Amino acid sequence: MATRLIHDIVYDAPVAEVAAMxxxxxxxxxxxxxxxxxxxxxxxxxxxxxxxxxxxxxxPAKGIPSFAKKFVGNEIDIVQREEWSAPDTAELHVTIPGKPGEMLGTIGLVEDGGRTTETVDVTIKVHLPLVGGRIEGLIADLLRKALDAENSVGRDYLSG
Structure with missing residues (x-):
């Protein structure tokens, strides 16, 4: 089983500025x-x-349910790798080293009327019987929060 997450982030800036950021x-x-x-x-x-x-x-792994904490421990090490083949297109690969799972997907930037939408489309896969799907859902929620944090910081960055 796998969990797919598609999340849009909108910036009031042209694609070139968002790509540079x-x-x-x-x-x-x-x-x-x-x-x-x-x-x-x-x-x-x-x-x-x-x-x-x-x-x-x-x-820190604070606030993570006990069934997932057994999987990740007290800290979560995350490695995010983006391969940008063009200013508006990237392949995304996120791993938690030493853990049986990964996230694979794409990042795309599309400009419309001076506003840019960043779309993250990722498939989350955790290779653990019984709890894999629950952990995938938890990771999807954490990723949404991380993308919202990126959006908040990005709006400030682009306004300055």
Whole structure:
């Protein structure tokens, strides 16, 4: 079984500005700080036609149900890798190292009338019998909150 999440984020800025923001390490670090992660690192590698963004973060597992806490422990190590093949298109791969699951999907940016919609379309898969589906749902909720945090920080970033 797998869980699919499609989430839209809207910015009052043209696609070029949103793409530049998503490729700015300072923006990515601000998003981590806003989420109060315990530790984080951001790497951006721009090689010709491809930009790779890697965000590694460690979040506290507070507020996670006990059945899931057994799976993740007291901290959640998350590695998010985005391969931007164009300014408006990326492949997304998120892992929790050492845990049996991953998120695979895409990020797309579409501009309409000077506003840009960022669409994250991801499939969450946890390879655990009996509780995998419940953990996928929990991860989907956490991802929605992380994307909402990105949107909040991004609106401030683009207005300044």
């Amino acid at each position: 998503l490729g700015d390490p300072a923006f990515r670090e601000d998003v981590c700080a806003y989420q109060r992660v315990l530790r984080s690192s951001v790497r951006i590698d721009d090689r010709g036609d491809t930009k790779t963004v890697v965000v590694e973060q460690v979040q």
